[in-house]
Amino acid sequence: MFKKxxxxxxxxxxxxxxxxxxxxxxxxxxxxxxxxxxxxHRFFADEAYYIGKADPKDSYxxxxxxxDVAKKCDAEAIHPGxxxxxENPEFADxxxxxxxxxIGPSPEVLRIAGSKxxxxxxxxxxxxxxxxxxxxxxxxxxxxxxxxxxxYPVAIKASGGGGGIGISVAWNENELEEAFRRSKKLGENYxxxxxxxxxxxxxxxxxxxxxxxxxxxxxxxxxGERECSIQRRHQKIIxxxxxxGLNEEQRREIGKFAVKGAKYIGYxxxxxxxxxxxxxxxxxxxxxxxxxxxxxxxxxxxxxDIVKNQIRIAAGEELRYKQEDVxxxxxxxxxxxxxxxxxxxxxxxxRIEHYxxxxxFGIRVDSGIHMGYPIPEEYDSMISKLVAFGENRLEAIMxxxxxxxxxxxxGVETNIPLHLAIIHDEEFVKGNTHTRFIxxxxxxxxxxxxxxxxxxxxxxxxTVFVERKISEKxxxxxxxxxxxxxEGIEKNIWKAIFQLS
Numbered sequence: 001m002f003k004k005x006x007x008x009x010x011x012x013x014x015x016x017x018x019x020x021x022x023x024x025x026x027x028x029x030x031x032x033x034x035x036x037x038x039x040x041h042r043f044f045a046d047e048a049y050y051i052g053k054a055d056p057k058d059s060y061x062x063x064x065x066x067x068d069v070a071k072k073c074d075a076e077a078i079h080p081g082x083x084x085x086x087e088n089p090e091f092a093d094x095x096x097x098x099x100x101x102x103i104g105p106s107p108e109v110l111r112i113a114g115s116k117x118x119x120x121x122x123x124x125x126x127x128x129x130x131x132x133x134x135x136x137x138x139x140x141x142x143x144x145x146x147x148x149x150x151x152y153p154v155a156i157k158a159s160g161g162g163g164g165i166g167i168s169v170a171w172n173e174n175e176l177e178e179a180f181r182r183s184k185k186l187g188e189n190y191x192x193x194x195x196x197x198x199x200x201x202x203x204x205x206x207x208x209x210x211x212x213x214x215x216x217x218x219x220x221x222x223x224g225e226r227e228c229s230i231q232r233r234h235q236k237i238i239x240x241x242x243x244x245g246l247n248e249e250q251r252r253e254i255g256k257f258a259v260k261g262a263k264y265i266g267y268x269x270x271x272x273x274x275x276x277x278x279x280x281x282x283x284x285x286x287x288x289x290x291x292x293x294x295x296x297x298x299x300x301x302x303x304x305d306i307v308k309n310q311i312r313i314a315a316g317e318e319l320r321y322k323q324e325d326v327x328x329x330x331x332x333x334x335x336x337x338x339x340x341x342x343x344x345x346x347x348x349x350x351r352i353e354h355y356x357x358x359x360x361f362g363i364r365v366d367s368g369i370h371m372g373y374p375i376p377e378e379y380d381s382m383i384s385k386l387v388a389f390g391e392n393r394l395e396a397i398m399x400x401x402x403x404x405x406x407x408x409x410x411g412v413e414t415n416i417p418l419h420l421a422i423i424h425d426e427e428f429v430k431g432n433t434h435t436r437f438i439x440x441x442x443x444x445x446x447x448x449x450x451x452x453x454x455x456x457x458x459x460x461x462x463t464v465f466v467e468r469k470i471s472e473k474x475x476x477x478x479x480x481x482x483x484x485x486x487e488g489i490e491k492n493i494w495k496a497i498f499q500l501s
Contacts, residue, residue: 001024001025001026001311001312001315002026002076002077002101002311002314002315003026003027003076004026004027004028004029004046004073004074004075004076004077005017005021005026005027005028005029005075005076005077005078005079005103005311006028006029006031006066006069006070006073006075006077006078006079007021007028007029007030007031007041007045007078007079007081008031008060008066008078008079008080008081008084008085008091009060009079009080009081009082009083009084009086010032010033010036010039010041010060010081010368010379011039011041011368011369011379011383012366012367012368012369012382012383012384012385013081013082013083013291013293013366013368014030014041014044014045014081014368015040015041015044015366015367015368016081016307016366017079017081017307018030018041018044018045019307020305020307020308020310020311021311023305023308024308024311024312026311027046027047028044028045028046028047029045029046029047029048029049029069029070029073029075030042030044030045030047030048030049031048031049031050031051031059031060031065031066031069032048032049032050032051032059033050033051033052033053033054033056033058033059033060033378034050034052034053034054034059035054035376035378035379036054036376037050038372038373038374039368039373040368040369040370040373041368047073049069049072049073051065051066051069052065054376054378055378056084056378056379060084060085061084061085063085063088063090063091063094064094066078066085066091067094067095067098067100070098070100071098071100075100076100076101077100077101077102077103077311077314077315078095078100078101078102078103079103079104079307079310079311080102080103080104080290081290081291082290082291082292082293083380086104086290086291087104087110087113087114087288087289087290088110089107089108089110089111089114090107092104092105092106092107092110093107101314101315102314103269103310103311103314104269104270104289104290104310104314105267105268105269105271105289106266106268108266109265109266109267109268109289110289112265112287113271113286113287113288113289114160114289115159115160115193115195116157116158116159116160116161116197116286117135117136117159117195117197118159119286119287120133120197120284121135122261122264122265123261123264123284123287124284125264126260126261126264126265127260128257128260128261128284129257129281129282129283129284130283130284131199131200131202131276131283131284131285132150132199132200133146133150133197133198133199133200134146134150134197134198134199135197136159136195136196136197137156137180137196137197137198140176140177140180143156143176143180143198144173144176146198147170147173147176147198150198150199150200151200152170152171152172152173152201153169153170153171153172153200153201153203154169154170154176154179154198154199154200154201155167155168155169155170155198155199155200155201156168156169156170156176156179156180156182156183156196156197156198157183157196157197157198157199158183158184158186158187158190158191158193158194158195158196159187159193159195159196159197160187160190160191160192160193160195161186161187161190161191165186165190165191165234166183166186166187166190166191166196167183167234168180168182168183168186169201180196183196184196202276202278202283202435203278203436204278204434204435204436204440205229205276205277205278205283205434205435206227206229206243206245206276206277206278206433206434206435207227207228207229207231207236207274207275207276207277207285207435208225208226208227208228208229208243208245208246208254208274208275208276208277208282209225209226209228209272209273209274209275209288209292210222210224210225210226210254210255210257210258210272210273210274210275211223211224211225211226211270211271211272211292211295211298211306212258212259212262212267212270212271212272212273213269213270213304213306213309213313213319213321214262214263214267214268214269214270214271214313214319215268215313215317215318215319216268216313216316217318218263219318219319220259220262220263220267221259221319221321221322221323221326222255222256222258222259222323222326223298223302223304223306223326224241224242224251224255224298224301224302224326224328225241225242225243225246225251225254225255226239226240226241226243226294226297226298227239227240227241227242227243227244227245227433228274228294229433229434229435229437230422230428230433230437230438231435231437231438232345232418232438233345234435236293236294236336237335237336237338237415237418237419237422238333238334238335238336238419238422238423239293239294239297239333239334240297240331240332240333240334240393240396241297241298241301241328241331241332242301242328242331244393244431244433245277245431245433246277253282254275254277254282257273257275257282257284258273261273261284261287267287267289268313269310269313269314270290270291270295270306270309270310270313271287271288271289271290272287272288272292273287274286274287274288276435291306291307291310293334293336293382293385294334294385295307296332296334296364296366296385296387297332297333297334297387298332300330300332300364300387300389301328301329301330301331301332301389302326302327302328302329303327303329304321304326330389330390330391330392330396331389331390331391331392331393331395331396332387332388332389332390332396333387333388333396333397333400333423334385334386334387335385335386335387335400335404335419335423336382336385336415337382337383337384337385337386337407337409337414337415337416337419338381338382338383338414338415339375339381339382339383339412339413339414340381340413340414340415341413341415342413342414342415342416342417342418342447342451343418343444343447343448345415347377347381348375348381348412348413348414349374349375349376349377349412350374350375350411350412350413351372351373351374351375351411351412352369352370352371352372352373352374352375352409352410352411352412353371353372353410353411354371354408354409354410354411355369355370355371355373355408355409355410356406356407356408356464357384357407357408358386358402358403358404358406358407359406360399360402360403360406361399362388362389362390362395362396362399363386363387363388363389363399363403364386364387364388364389365384365385365386365387366384366385366387367383367384367385368383368384369383369384369409375412383409383412383414386400386403386404386407388400388403393431394429397423397428397429400419400423401420401423401424404416404419404420404423404454405420405453405454405457408458410458416454417447417450417451417454418443418444418447418450420450420453420454421443421446421447421449421450422437422438422443424450425441425443425446427441428441
């Protein structure tokens with residue numbers, strides 16, 4: 001097993017990986033930018049190194065700086081988290097060149113997964129069902145030919161896309177040229193790859209994904225499926241497991257598809273095979289060759305720590321589970337809490353003045369924020385993940401409602417009212433979800449009502465806070481308390497904590 005792992009990420013996912021390292025007896029190393037000088041992940045790690053300015057290209061996307069830190073601190077492995085360099089084959093290549101273990105798939109697999117055109121081709125060869133679509137489009141004329149062949153509406157997609165970026169829908173011939181040019185430009189601007197392709201646009205599909213684990217000895221298992229149909233602007237905001245739209249036979253079918261695809265391309269470590277589901281038919285969509293944001297809910301219902309298994313697999317260990325060992329119990333839902341306007345979805349920045357996360361039975365919060373923390377404008381708007389578990393889906397929904405009202409975040413606007421509007425919707429409660437749910441159920445029109453409800457609850461809870469600033473000294477005291485706890489030195493724990501009073 002590794003003695004030291006560098007976590008090449010920030011925020012809640014960095015802390016999530018560091019927690020796994022701590023439980024495995026591994027020292028963790030943080031990297032941080034100028035925007036994250038007071039970020040919790042910097043103080044949570046055993047070691048921390050400054051790597052550059054706030055702009056990601058100067059810090060979290062700077063491959064050479066991260067490699068230099070890993071060599072300087074003698075880290076044997078690097079965990080990339082998700083986002084930033086997590087699916088970058090060049091980064092994985094550099095790790096290999098320097099004798100550092102990349103905790104993730106091989107560079108070759110990352111290249112396949114990173115091109116949606118190549119991934120579709122490989123999965124079709126493996127026998128997985130795919131959405132009717134084109135190869136890479138060479139020209140606008142080529143696009144018109146394929147659209148006529150496939151039939152409108154069609155989706156033009158950036159081959160290197162992710163997070164819903166680079167997708168444009170043409171409902172008819174008149175909209176095709178604009179969709180073609182928009183996706184091409186987005187692919188170039190966001191991913192450095194103007195390659196685009198076309199797929200038949202499914203009007204109301206469910207978005208269902210399968211979590212897999214694969215070791216380097218050829219063993220592959222799936223850990224059930226997750227439904228990710230609740231999206232805004234093609235980006236997931238609520239996920240749940242198991243899917244309310246599948247029966248047991250369908251779950252086994254989609255799980256076998258994922259395992260078959262993973263084995264065909266020699267996939268190792270953790271990953272997700274994504275599908276669209278409509279009218280009783282699954283269609284392969286893409287491979288996410290990394291840890292997923294929503295891995296939390298799979299961990300809750302299976303009891304399997306995905307991050308610790310990532311680390312064990314990278315260290316050369318064989319999977320500790322066979323497929324028959326994987327049991328799903330109960331139901332779990334995750335809400336992505338974003339710093340954004342709940343109606344326009346525009347990102348928001350600000351300083352967190354008051355913060356109290358929800359708790360109680362069946363609640364998990366993965367977060368990298370704290371009182372006094374300024375939300376940087378340079379990074380993704382997601383600030384935490386709220387997870388609710390129940391014996392059944394209804395209990396999970398009711399527990400999530402309760403937890404959302406308990407969640408106190410003052411000083412920056414969040415999308416909590418959006419989540420409340422969704423999970424109170426009667427069709428959501430019935431499990432009738434699909435990728436156009438927010439638009440068709442006119443959720444945005446209902447948000448104002450829940451903003452008022454949430455505000456009233458917040459005002460009650462806010463009275464327990466005393467206005468004060470959190471200084472760097474306070475954060476160091478918190479980190480000292482954590483370190484003392486690890487050593488079991490009780491008097492130092494209380495000494496550090498009382499420095500905050």
